[in-house]
Amino acid sequence: MIANLGFSVLFISFLVTLYxxxxxIYGERRQxxxxxxxxxxxxxxxxxxxxxxxxxxxxxxxxxxxxLQFVYEVTSRSMPTYLKVTAWWGGQAGSLLFWSWLMSAFTxxxxxxxxxxxREFLPWVIVVSCVTMAFFIGMNVFFENPFAQLYQTFDxxxxxxxxxxxxxxxxxxxxxxxxxxxxxxxxxxxxxxxxLGFVAFVIPYAFALAALITGRTDDxxxxxxxxxxxxxxxFLSFGLVLGGRWAxxxxxxxxxxxxxxxxxxAFMPWLTGTAFLHSVMIQEKRGMLKHWNMLLxxxxxxxxxxxxxxxxxxxxxxxxxxxxxxIGPLFFAFIGLSLITSVALLIHRWGSLKSETQMTSxxxxxxxxxxNNLLFMSILVVCFWGVMFPLISELFTGQKVTVGPPFYxxxxxxxxxxxxxxxxxxxxxxxxxxxxxxxxxxxxxxxIGALAITLVLFVTYTQKVGALIGFxxxxxxxxxxxxxxxxxxxxxxxSQGENIFTALWNLTGRNRRRYGGYIIHxxxxxxxxxxxxxxxxxxxxxxxxxxxxxxxxxNYELRYKEIAQWDDLPSGVNYRRAVVDVYxxxxxxxxxxxxxDYYYDSQQNMTIxxxxxxxxxxxxxxxxxxxxxxxxGATFKVYVNPLVNxxxxxxxxxxxxxxxxxxxxxxxxxVAVRAKARVQQQTSAxx
Amino acid sequence: MQINKFxxxxxxxxxxxxxxxxxxxxxxxxxxxxxxxxxxxxxxxxDKNLRVSGAVIGDSIQYDAQNLALSFEVVHVPGDTADIETxxxxxxxxxxxxxxxxxxxxxxxxxxxxxDLLRHEAQAIMTGHLxxxxxxxxxxxxxxCPTRYEEAVPEQAGL
Numbered sequence: 001m002i003a004n005l006g007f008s009v010l011f012i013s014f015l016v017t018l019y020x021x022x023x024x025i026y027g028e029r030r031q032x033x034x035x036x037x038x039x040x041x042x043x044x045x046x047x048x049x050x051x052x053x054x055x056x057x058x059x060x061x062x063x064x065x066x067x068l069q070f071v072y073e074v075t076s077r078s079m080p081t082y083l084k085v086t087a088w089w090g091g092q093a094g095s096l097l098f099w100s101w102l103m104s105a106f107t108x109x110x111x112x113x114x115x116x117x118x119r120e121f122l123p124w125v126i127v128v129s130c131v132t133m134a135f136f137i138g139m140n141v142f143f144e145n146p147f148a149q150l151y152q153t154f155d156x157x158x159x160x161x162x163x164x165x166x167x168x169x170x171x172x173x174x175x176x177x178x179x180x181x182x183x184x185x186x187x188x189x190x191x192x193x194x195x196l197g198f199v200a201f202v203i204p205y206a207f208a209l210a211a212l213i214t215g216r217t218d219d220x221x222x223x224x225x226x227x228x229x230x231x232x233x234x235f236l237s238f239g240l241v242l243g244g245r246w247a248x249x250x251x252x253x254x255x256x257x258x259x260x261x262x263x264x265x266a267f268m269p270w271l272t273g274t275a276f277l278h279s280v281m282i283q284e285k286r287g288m289l290k291h292w293n294m295l296l297x298x299x300x301x302x303x304x305x306x307x308x309x310x311x312x313x314x315x316x317x318x319x320x321x322x323x324x325x326x327i328g329p330l331f332f333a334f335i336g337l338s339l340i341t342s343v344a345l346l347i348h349r350w351g352s353l354k355s356e357t358q359m360t361s362x363x364x365x366x367x368x369x370x371x372n373n374l375l376f377m378s379i380l381v382v383c384f385w386g387v388m389f390p391l392i393s394e395l396f397t398g399q400k401v402t403v404g405p406p407f408y409x410x411x412x413x414x415x416x417x418x419x420x421x422x423x424x425x426x427x428x429x430x431x432x433x434x435x436x437x438x439x440x441x442x443x444x445x446x447x448i449g450a451l452a453i454t455l456v457l458f459v460t461y462t463q464k465v466g467a468l469i470g471f472x473x474x475x476x477x478x479x480x481x482x483x484x485x486x487x488x489x490x491x492x493x494x495s496q497g498e499n500i501f502t503a504l505w506n507l508t509g510r511n512r513r514r515y516g517g518y519i520i521h522x523x524x525x526x527x528x529x530x531x532x533x534x535x536x537x538x539x540x541x542x543x544x545x546x547x548x549x550x551x552x553x554x555n556y557e558l559r560y561k562e563i564a565q566w567d568d569l570p571s572g573v574n575y576r577r578a579v580v581d582v583y584x585x586x587x588x589x590x591x592x593x594x595x596x597d598y599y600y601d602s603q604q605n606m607t608i609x610x611x612x613x614x615x616x617x618x619x620x621x622x623x624x625x626x627x628x629x630x631x632x633g634a635t636f637k638v639y640v641n642p643l644v645n646x647x648x649x650x651x652x653x654x655x656x657x658x659x660x661x662x663x664x665x666x667x668x669x670x671v672a673v674r675a676k677a678r679v680q681q682q683t684s685a686x687x
Numbered sequence: 688m689q690i691n692k693f694x695x696x697x698x699x700x701x702x703x704x705x706x707x708x709x710x711x712x713x714x715x716x717x718x719x720x721x722x723x724x725x726x727x728x729x730x731x732x733x734d735k736n737l738r739v740s741g742a743v744i745g746d747s748i749q750y751d752a753q754n755l756a757l758s759f760e761v762v763h764v765p766g767d768t769a770d771i772e773t774x775x776x777x778x779x780x781x782x783x784x785x786x787x788x789x790x791x792x793x794x795x796x797x798x799x800x801x802x803d804l805l806r807h808e809a810q811a812i813m814t815g816h817l818x819x820x821x822x823x824x825x826x827x828x829x830x831x832c833p834t835r836y837e838e839a840v841p842e843q844a845g846l
């Protein structure tokens with residue numbers, strides 16, 4: 001009964017989005033503002049409707065309505081309530097609904113803003129967002145209904161939206177429960193973060209298309225969506241990092257990123273999004289790269305949908321694997337159609353997107369930005385090639401050939417290194433024109449500093465060439481960034497008579513995007529330290545120990561103390577927990593307790609590492625053996641992951657950087673000034 | 688003149704990327720085979736970098752915890768998604784595979800901790816090489832355990 005109500009509301013919201021699309025187009029074509037307004041209001045209605053739908057689904061999830069296939073699949077009686085709520089995005093049908101719900105929230109936010117000066121965009125932003133939303137809601141309505149109920153017929157039990165003839169409702173005693181791997185705080189917030197990022201990128205895309213359709217192709221659409229893009233990028237980046245952290249904490253292989261197709265699917269829109277963030281600055285400052293920006297946002301949108309498609313179709317196989325379902329081809333068709341339409345529009349407006357200035361100097365800021373873009377695109381091409389290669393090879397040779405992590409590492413490492421070099425050089429180059437001489441004058445000090453640091457590391461830490469190149473680049477970027485801060489702060493200190501801290505604070509406040517960007521660069525370098533550490537210096541060992549025996553790795557020694565096993569029946573989990581004493585260079589450091597949790601409802605183990613984390617390295621201990629026969633001995637796998645903590649620290653600094661860059665500026669004054677300037681221009685033109 | 692500079696730069700980058708992709712692909716390509724395909728290849732395939740998938744036979748799993756030596760047998764399952772669909776989905780295909788004594792089987796040896804998901808009727812995707820003794824030496828082991836309704840475990844993990 002309640003399930004039917006949920007489905008009805010879902011269906012109504014589908015109709016409302018469709019109405020919104022047609023009303024907006026009709027109103028715009030026939031110049032009936034009332035129709036556009038009606039479309040806008042209809043669009044505003046989608047959020048309450050979808051919230052109600054989601055509320056009903058959550059009610060059913062929390063109250064163990066296992067007659068719903070979706071509830072049966074993702075929850076069980078023993079799960080705590082908060083996990084039952086988050087099980088909403090734990091399965092396919094629910095996560096599609098989650099997507100639509102976020103989309104409706106974002107479009108509502110967009111339509112609530114003042115549109116006075118941008119009226120002509122409104123109908124088309126509505127059309128693009130609502131077409132996207134209708135597609136996702138339609139998936140739920142027609143193919144992946146979260147409210148489908150289990151019915152018993154003569155042929156057995158199957159899920160149906162409507163009760164079939166001669167059937168009775170079938171209610172399983174208990175649900176299958178959320179995959180224990182997903183019962184982790186990181187996994188509870190990782191998908192929403194990623195989805196927030198995915199969905200938020202639809203907004204700049206909608207504006208870009210509106211600009212193409214209306215022919216108002218100046219940089220207004222970019223300015224309007226700048227903050228959206230930043231937030232989208234924030235969520236996407238943070239979602240990726242959280243996914244890595246989750247893998248590190250839960251999957252028990254001592255890593256955080258496996259170049260899995262699903263990971264890459266989320267990484268690809270990040271690449272184009274990051275390129276877009278950089279290149280829009282060139283358009284704003286120099287009026288260049290307009291076609292390129294359009295192309296980037298179109299690509300980002302397509303990759304966002306493609307990312308969802310990759311995770312939801314049976315095209316490729318990976319650890320995450322894919323459910324076989326009808327929605328794959330539909331996703332493919334939707335991506336194809338939107339890509340063709342967008343590119344056709346872009347070609348149609350090609351002439352009006354001409355650059356206002358010519359790029360002349362290879363070392364100018366804009367040329368280096370362009371190079372940065374090309375590098376991001378190159379990494380994208382590598383990723384795309386790697387993901388599609390099995391399909392391509394199967395198509396042409398009939399033989400499925402795959403490429404693994406070594407392919408990606410080898411192909412992308414030089415590109416990432418080049419990006420880091422650019423991160424070091426670009427902040428010092430000038431707009432318009434820069435020569436080797438002017439650039440050299442600015443950069444020689446940081447280069448000397450970075451070389452000195454590298455030399456110290458060579459003597460004290462490592463002789464590996466790859467690592468040394470990496471550390472040199474990291475040191476260079478950090479020094480250049482600090483140098484830039486210092487230069488700006490010092491100048492301000494002298495001219496404004498402020499003390500250095502006030503000067504730095506005001507400097508950042510006055511030019512948030514630039515200095516926020518620098519903070520982000522710094523954070524990326526901290527993350528690079530962590531990545532270099534774990535990729536190049538990770539060591540591991542494994543062994544079976546009797547009680548009192550020990551295992552050593554690097555300068556750590558682990559002594560196996562005891563193991564205990566007990567049931568936690570209310571939560572349906574069996575715990576096996578080993579305790580090891582940890583010594584470093586003979587000195588007692590404390591205990592670690594790696595565990596294996598066995599979940600009865602899903603009959604699955606979860607290996608929880610014992611971790612000891614410092615800035616220098618992580619000691620990561622896995623309890624591997626869980627055979628009850630060997631109760632006297634236990635098998636451990638031990639990793640030492642140097643520097644990996646910097647990866648997580650860097651991600652926190654990254655958040656701070658984005659908040660600085662995206663914090664609302666006092667734009668009203670500037671807008672007023674610009675509007676005044678425009679009025680003056682117009683009056684002088686009228687004269 | 689100005690244009691040339693950028694065109695040359697662009698071509699250089701393009702060349703570098705193509706080179707990187709080409710050499711990395713050549714160095715790291717892995718043939719993705721089913722057990723039947725592997726058997727059909729004969730001795731040519733010995734010691735090549737391969738990826739093989741098969742259904743795990745539960746009774747054959749042997750694990751020496753002391754030395755972390757794991758061995759088990761896998762049986763042929765179709766590699767093509769369309770074939771799997773006609774057999775009624777991955778779970779059903781795996782079930783049929785382990786029930787069918789006439790299908791080709793292969794012994795796998797893997798050194799390392801026994802994965803949690805290694806059990807009867809799981810799909811194992813192994814990376815490694817085929818020894819001259821006909822045993823597959825896996826360096827990496829991925830497992831999928833689909834269930835009757837849908838592949839709940841992997842599907843949930845995908846986002």
